[in-house]
Amino acid sequence: MIYNLAFIGFGNVARALARLLIRKQDLLKSKYDVIFSFTGIATGRHGFAVNPNGLDVNKALQLIEKGQSIFPLSSFHVQDSLAVIKHSNAAVIFENSPVNTQTGQPALDHIRMALGLGMHAITANKGPVVYGYRELTTLARSKGKIFGFESTVLGGAPVFSVFRETFPLAELSSFKGILNATTNIILSRMENGESYEDAVKFCQSIGVAETDPSNDVDGWDAAIKVAALITVLMDTAFTPQQVNPTGIRGITPEMIAKAKSEGKRYKLVCSVEKAGGQIKARVTPELLDSSSPLYGVMNSSTGVSFRTDVLPDYSITISEREGMAGGPVETAYGLFADFVNAVTQ
Numbered sequence: 001m002i003y004n005l006a007f008i009g010f011g012n013v014a015r016a017l018a019r020l021l022i023r024k025q026d027l028l029k030s031k032y033d034v035i036f037s038f039t040g041i042a043t044g045r046h047g048f049a050v051n052p053n054g055l056d057v058n059k060a061l062q063l064i065e066k067g068q069s070i071f072p073l074s075s076f077h078v079q080d081s082l083a084v085i086k087h088s089n090a091a092v093i094f095e096n097s098p099v100n101t102q103t104g105q106p107a108l109d110h111i112r113m114a115l116g117l118g119m120h121a122i123t124a125n126k127g128p129v130v131y132g133y134r135e136l137t138t139l140a141r142s143k144g145k146i147f148g149f150e151s152t153v154l155g156g157a158p159v160f161s162v163f164r165e166t167f168p169l170a171e172l173s174s175f176k177g178i179l180n181a182t183t184n185i186i187l188s189r190m191e192n193g194e195s196y197e198d199a200v201k202f203c204q205s206i207g208v209a210e211t212d213p214s215n216d217v218d219g220w221d222a223a224i225k226v227a228a229l230i231t232v233l234m235d236t237a238f239t240p241q242q243v244n245p246t247g248i249r250g251i252t253p254e255m256i257a258k259a260k261s262e263g264k265r266y267k268l269v270c271s272v273e274k275a276g277g278q279i280k281a282r283v284t285p286e287l288l289d290s291s292s293p294l295y296g297v298m299n300s301s302t303g304v305s306f307r308t309d310v311l312p313d314y315s316i317t318i319s320e321r322e323g324m325a326g327g328p329v330e331t332a333y334g335l336f337a338d339f340v341n342a343v344t345q
Helices: 012-032 057-065 081-087 107-116 126-143 160-166 181-191 196-205 220-233 253-261 328-344
Strands: 002-008 035-042 048-050 092-095 120-123 172-178 264-275 278-289 302-308 314-318
Touching: 002 012, 002 081, 002 107, 012 035, 012 057, 012 328, 035 057, 035 081, 048 081, 081 107, 092 107, 092 328, 107 120, 107 126, 120 126, 120 328, 126 220, 160 220, 181 196, 181 253, 181 264, 220 264, 220 278, 253 264
Parallel strands: 002 035, 002 092, 092 120
Antiparallel strands: 035 048, 172 264, 172 302, 264 278, 302 314
């Protein structure tokens, strides 16, 4: 079966996904009889392109990476992301616009429209999960479609699906971990003597931090991930504002050097505990010693430990690979997995 695909947002993650789809297209055809065509792309800086008969995605990748507009690839004129969704004749949209930690928009409207038009909607954007989880899952179910968001936390590692499929009726009581790779890289590099500014630039150079790194370094990316986990796994609507994060800007080289001399290190730690019907959540830098399981989580590695009423502790850790910094490729795989699950169910 042929599936038309539309991309809303075509940054590092979406481009990694496009390349992954191309690399896996023969396997998708041979194993699942799935064929796909790219029919819509919306970007923030390089314009919009729609062609229901198929876009040349390799050309789109080339144009964007040269800083040029993709408009010449379009078969007719579109001026915004909603028009791309409406006119792309897509069966699946991948929503990867920049995260708005305060409202979830415009990603929330993108996914709402796509599901309403009978498309599968797959995202790495935490906003729609936090601000629209119940509405969007209900809408998807009513249309017989999938609202997929496995990539929103820990990239390509299964978190939500593990609980959904292997822990039926387990009650999550607490979790603790490191959920933001960017801050972990920055703190790790500062521990090795690099300045904060140079560590941020490194993260930007490898695609794990945006031009404006505020969401990462001020703790909002970690906070919205915490809110997403609470919203889905604890079945309780929660926002990053309720987490009220503290970021890492206040961690100075002198503080890091002193901690290192004492055999300790700073980490941006996410912690949640549910007790007496109340949920307490925090994101804040913590000074850890070697007895903490998070002490050895370095560079781009991330991880989280869950405690439930049936299993005392369940941990997921994403460790960096030699020569890799993590980020777009791993997140793209989570999107790809959601796509495969959606079209082969």
